[in-house]
Amino acid sequence: AQKITQTQPGMFVQEKEAVTLDCTYDTSDQSYGLFWYKQPSSGEMIFLIYQGSYDEQNATEGRYSLNFQKARKSANLVISASQLGDSAMYFCAMREVMEYGNKLVFGAGTILRVKS
């Protein structure tokens, strides 16, 4: 079974600076997908970025980029030019393919606080 580990319970970053949120994963599958979601206090899980295991380049979406190191089984999220609105909970997740469907396996999350 897949496992996601996020070792940073909380992070602080100064507005306009970059921050890296760590994520390591464990899987025996050769093909897999990794996701990052943002969860503000409203509760909605907002999709940020996706990285497929066979993607040759690191994924980028605007200010978000994923530092994918396959050999180390890490998929860190980098947020550039932090904004106050980036303050939220961030979850790393992996897609697990099951017999008749699929699900997301989530890490415990990292709370990010952006300081002005």
Place this chain on the structure above:
Amino acid sequence: DAGVTQSPTHLIKTRGQQVTLRCSPKSGHDTVSWYQQALGQGPQFIFQYYEEEERQRGNFPDRFSGHQFPNYSSELNVNALLLGDSALYLCASSSPGQGAAWYGYTFGSGTRLTVV
């Protein structure tokens, strides 16, 4: 384009009671998954519905049951509520036919259930 809609947003129930949570998927999505997110933790997969059938189930007791309707909307039912069932319940919709370009789910804002 409406996203995933969940109702109610908040709910307070007494131990031993039963509760029904509702979810309308994003337009074009036919698969609905439910997740339980306890305070301070990542979401945990409950089950997934496709073509009005439960296709996959996570490690949750039979007190948790669901239903999917012909219009793809879904209900989550929890019987004999326990204090430990207090959590944010997230509904996520997806379409299984996206193959390798599958980017995961669209989540709703959740229903916050408090059992007293």
